[in-house]
Amino acid sequence: MATAHPNLFSFPNSDALAQQLRVYVLRAQNTALNRHHSFRLAVSGGSLPANLAKALLAPSNGTPEDTPQFDKWHIFFADERAVPLDDEESNYRLLKDELIAKIPAELGTPVIHPIDEKHVHDDDPQELADLYQEDLMREFAAKDSVKLPVFDLILLGCGPDGHTCSLFPGHELLREKDAWVAAESNSPKPPPKRITLTLPVVTHAVNIAFVATGAGKKEILKQIFDLDEGSSLPSALVNQGAGERVSWFTDHPAIDGVSFPRRGSL
Template structure:
């Protein structure tokens, strides 16, 4: 269990947030390419793909440090809904429309790792989860030699109930210790059938970033950061497990009234 505290960054609006999210992601990219010449990231859905696109597709200064090398990226999904890839609820479709389809050709194309849609209509999403775990194993070496996959960066959102990925408050999946990818059939938020990275995988990442914006988040942010009762919320569990590896990128309305100290980049 990590002991150091997460970093909480707050900005006047989404444009200022995106302007700081870009160098953060590109620093993670540079470190990953220096380590193993590939950048393995996981992303969630919601408003995150739009924020990521705003950050990465903005004009840069032309320097190598300020240029996404998308041809070296392997993008996985922190969670996904058991729906076809062209379904409106698909996180893959959301990322494709917001980011992947808009990347200029000269920046290269990332390798995306969507779910196997042949199994989205299965009664039980366990096979979908097993196949996705096998995809991770191919990318992160055989499971018997790697206890957990170590992502270079995981980008997450925060739900109004404090959930992240498809890890929901009070759910049994929060106690999963062995699987890399878990199935969920009873999501309290539709659609009910999903797969998700497990908490140990999320907190094992080298860098973990949340993006949370809007005044609708301020109550749950107070719970996550300021209250003892909020310590069992999934987002708070990521904070506890990841410690200083965790960075929150928020706008001012999302953290209005939150007393947890702000960090500066």
Template structure:
């Protein structure tokens, strides 16, 4: 693994997890704003937006460090389904419904970088991926001046097969080294057309967090953390490539039977 191994946090319930996730998120926010006056993060879908809302919309402790400064956030998507933005499968719609629409006005509104909805009905999602890569270049740098964009934070989920973003086990996209954003037309999980950040972009982020909860995750987490073959699963490849930049936030049910050492707080 790159340097030290990832950190695995385990909590008794999702409320305790959300409280610690809030601290982690706002530590990353504050460090990013101190560096370059904004906070650039990428998010996934699934159950993650709900957990994010629980973490970020909870009452804070009143200190300046414990306040989301949403007006300085740039939210990108670690992956997105190539569907209209109001479609039930859209990750944008999910985070809009769960989090964005519920942010109090006094906390400001983030800038949200969606896919170009004009091309979602194209047969080939490559144009959507290319346009999203151009969106990244407008926010980070031209692709010919930097090898990879550097996100302040990427927030990920982990599927029961070990996939993360729309990077699936044994898929050729895991070997993509040049593109920042890739298209997939044959996702083993519907909908089939998606775009995704590539593995080098994910592992190049300054911080990476997985959120995985529930007993349905315990078998895949045991494989990822405790077996050699788990290191070649997409989520395992993030662990290997990014090492101690990776933090896993889980509940006890998700890590039942996992031997890898766990921590109880940040």
């Protein structure tokens, strides 16, 4: 378990947050491309794709460091709902509508790794999870056996109950140690059938970022950062498992009353 603390950033508005999120993501991209010529990341749904689009589709300053190289990106999903890809509940559709469809042609096209749509109507989403894990294994374990995939970046949200991905408070999936991708048949939040990256995969990433904004998040963020009672919440477990590899991007209303030290820039 990590011992260092996560990084908490707070910004006065969404524009300032997007500017710093861009710096963070492109720094992770450039480090990854220098290491292995591709940028492998996982993203969640909710408000994250819109925040990501605001950050990445802003005009570049013209330097290589400030330029998304989308043709070298492999985008996976930190969790996904067992629905068709064009369904309004689909995280794939959300990311496509908010970001992918708006990328200028000169910046290239990322490789997207969606779920296998043929199995979204199965009674049990386990096959969906198994097939997605096989996709991960093709990308991360092609040359030799690896215990866990190492994403260059995982981008997450935090629900008002402290859940992240489709890992919910008190759920047995939080204890999963072996699977890379787990199935959920009875999610506390609809739709009930989902797949999700497991906690060991999330905390194994090189960089992990949460984006949490709005006054509706201040109570749960106070629990996560300041109170012992929040230590078992899924988002807090990511903090504990990955420490300083975790960065939170928040606005001031989201951390109103939170005493954990925060910074205003990277």
